[in-house]
Amino acid sequence: MGTNTDYIISVEDLVKEYNGGKVVALDHCSLNVKKGQVIAIIGPSGSGKSTMLRSLNLLEEPTSGKIYFNVIDLTSKGVDINKHRQKIGMVFQHFNLFPHKTVLENITMAPVTLKKQTEEESKETALNLLERVGLIDKAYEYPNMLSGGQKQRIAIVRALAMEPEVMLFDEPTSALDPEMVGEVLDVMKELAAEGMTMIVVTHEMGFAREVADEIIFMSDGRIIERGSPVQIFENPENQRTKNFIDKVL
Amino acid sequence: MFWDWWQSLFVDMSSANFFNFSFLPRYGYAVIQGVEYTLILSVISVLMAVLPALLLATMRLSKNKAVRCISGAYIAAFRSTPILVQLMIIYYGVFSIITVPKFMIFGFIDSTRFIPGVTALALNSSAYVAEIFRAGILAVDSGQMEAARSLGLSQFQSMRLVILPQAVKNVLPALANEVITMVKESSVCMVLGMAEIMFTAQTIGGSTMISIGPYMLAAFIYFVITYPTSKVIERIERRMRRGDKH
Ligand SMILES: Nc1ncnc2c1ncn2[C@@H]1O[C@H](COP(=O)(O)OP(=O)(O)OP(=O)(O)O)[C@@H](O)[C@H]1O
Ligand SMILES: [Mg+2]
Numbered sequence: 001m002g003t004n005t006d007y008i009i010s011v012e013d014l015v016k017e018y019n020g021g022k023v024v025a026l027d028h029c030s031l032n033v034k035k036g037q038v039i040a041i042i043g044p045s046g047s048g049k050s051t052m053l054r055s056l057n058l059l060e061e062p063t064s065g066k067i068y069f070n071v072i073d074l075t076s077k078g079v080d081i082n083k084h085r086q087k088i089g090m091v092f093q094h095f096n097l098f099p100h101k102t103v104l105e106n107i108t109m110a111p112v113t114l115k116k117q118t119e120e121e122s123k124e125t126a127l128n129l130l131e132r133v134g135l136i137d138k139a140y141e142y143p144n145m146l147s148g149g150q151k152q153r154i155a156i157v158r159a160l161a162m163e164p165e166v167m168l169f170d171e172p173t174s175a176l177d178p179e180m181v182g183e184v185l186d187v188m189k190e191l192a193a194e195g196m197t198m199i200v201v202t203h204e205m206g207f208a209r210e211v212a213d214e215i216i217f218m219s220d221g222r223i224i225e226r227g228s229p230v231q232i233f234e235n236p237e238n239q240r241t242k243n244f245i246d247k248v249l
Numbered sequence: 250m251f252w253d254w255w256q257s258l259f260v261d262m263s264s265a266n267f268f269n270f271s272f273l274p275r276y277g278y279a280v281i282q283g284v285e286y287t288l289i290l291s292v293i294s295v296l297m298a299v300l301p302a303l304l305l306a307t308m309r310l311s312k313n314k315a316v317r318c319i320s321g322a323y324i325a326a327f328r329s330t331p332i333l334v335q336l337m338i339i340y341y342g343v344f345s346i347i348t349v350p351k352f353m354i355f356g357f358i359d360s361t362r363f364i365p366g367v368t369a370l371a372l373n374s375s376a377y378v379a380e381i382f383r384a385g386i387l388a389v390d391s392g393q394m395e396a397a398r399s400l401g402l403s404q405f406q407s408m409r410l411v412i413l414p415q416a417v418k419n420v421l422p423a424l425a426n427e428v429i430t431m432v433k434e435s436s437v438c439m440v441l442g443m444a445e446i447m448f449t450a451q452t453i454g455g456s457t458m459i460s461i462g463p464y465m466l467a468a469f470i471y472f473v474i475t476y477p478t479s480k481v482i483e484r485i486e487r488r489m490r491r492g493d494k495h
Binding site for chain 2: 059
């Protein structure tokens with residue numbers, strides 16, 4: 001249940017409809033995430049993976065259902081969603097770096113604007129994080145000078161600079177040239193190893209298998225099956241899961 | 250035949266001659282002031298339109314339907330009626346209630362006419378500039394707003410720090426074009442006796458009895474101001490677009 005303090009995120013009976021109910025993107029989905037868990041969401045195109053992820057920080061407003069973050073129902077009235085979003089990092093398929101700001105400004109803008117850190121502190125944090133992902137020499141460049149892989153590592157750092165309690169990834173490597181996928185996945189693996197709670201929508205089955213604690217398979221807006229990587233990849237119970245796994249492996 | 254007519258244009262300085270510019274030595278200074286008046290009037294009008302236009306554009310993009318409608322109605326009203334009508338209503342309506350203190354701006358612009366005139370042009374222009382801003386904001390990738398909001402920034406902070414700085418770049422050429430439009434449109438202010446280019450031409454015509462020449466000169470001046478400027482803006486715009494691709 002949502003009030004269970006074991007769960008950092010808890011989704012109850014989430015429904016998301018578009019166009020006045022003509023499209024049902026999420027059909028009564030429930031999901032619990034424990035602190036430190038890495039969850040991979042897989043499934044065919046249009047199955048509702050992005051909608052699910054984007055609902056967690058209310059980039060999509062649910063039609064019905066509840067979303068708990070640290071026991072607080074984000075969908076209830078009077079919740080300051082901006083405050084909670086500071087603790088929920090998000091990384092997008094297309095990076096969405098701010099092109100009019102340098103790499104450093106991209107990273108420090110939110111912490112400084114939201115008075116989380118002073119300009120000095122936040123610059124130090126940013127440089128430390130850049131060092132860790134091997135991009136400290138890019139601090140004063142503009143995003144359009146960088147490769148896709150570099151952009152995505154910066155986008156991860158930008159989210160981390162807010163010191164989030166959970167990180168959401170929506171196909172973070174899908175827009176990358178194949179030779180750049182590895183450098184981004186390496187950063188994510190490191191994060192997972194440090195104990196970051198992560199929810200990752202991905203087509204990288206190798207990554208899901210290696211890093212995730214739990215795999216969630218979605219189809220037609222429903223969570224069809226969930227389980228450990230071994231169970232989902234080697235012993236799927238549902239025929240649709242089986243078909244999907246056979247197709248992608 | 251033709252040749253006779255052509256020569257007569259320059260020899261016979263009849264008052265209805267198209268190229269009778271014999272008023273220039275005496276009225277040259279008035280013409281120059283008229284040009285200055287027009288430029289000041291149009292630039293200030295568009296600058297004054299920027300803030301209301303920003304407000305209108307944000308209202309137009311609001312989630313609240315009532316807010317959207319108010320802004321939409323304003324824009325529709327000002328874009329669908331002649332600027333001359335707006336000028337009359339604002340001058341005789343609004344500024345019969347508000348009394349403008351009389352003083353001279355730059356030594357030759359009478360405030361009691363200039364301020365109502367600028368108000369009318371700015372209100373008119375804000376409807377057009379609002380649509381320019383709206384297009385500029387919509388042209389910014391929606392992922393930018395999502396990224397800003399996902400970091401915990403409010404709608405307003407995201408607008409100010411992420412969306413608007415990028416929209417401004419999209420919008421500058423269109424804004425410059427709006428000034429050019431205003432240079433031409435501001436000629437309606439002659440009916441209020443504002444001493445811009447057209448009013449100056451009319452005055453010269455009246456006192457010299459040269460009927461066409463002053464207006465030919467006015468047309469020439471408008472063209473010389475607007476045509477090269479619009480070409481320059483076009484070039485800058487093309488270069489900016491090329492820069493965006495990389
Ligand atoms: N803004 C929207 N308006 C209407 N329908 C939408 C909208 N966003 C998503 N949908 C629909 O909702 C369903 C789920 O979309 P979603 O993007 O969540 O799928 P996905 O699993 O992320 O797919 P992909 O792997 O292609 O990214 C799809 O049928 C999609 O067409
Ligand atoms: Mg998706």
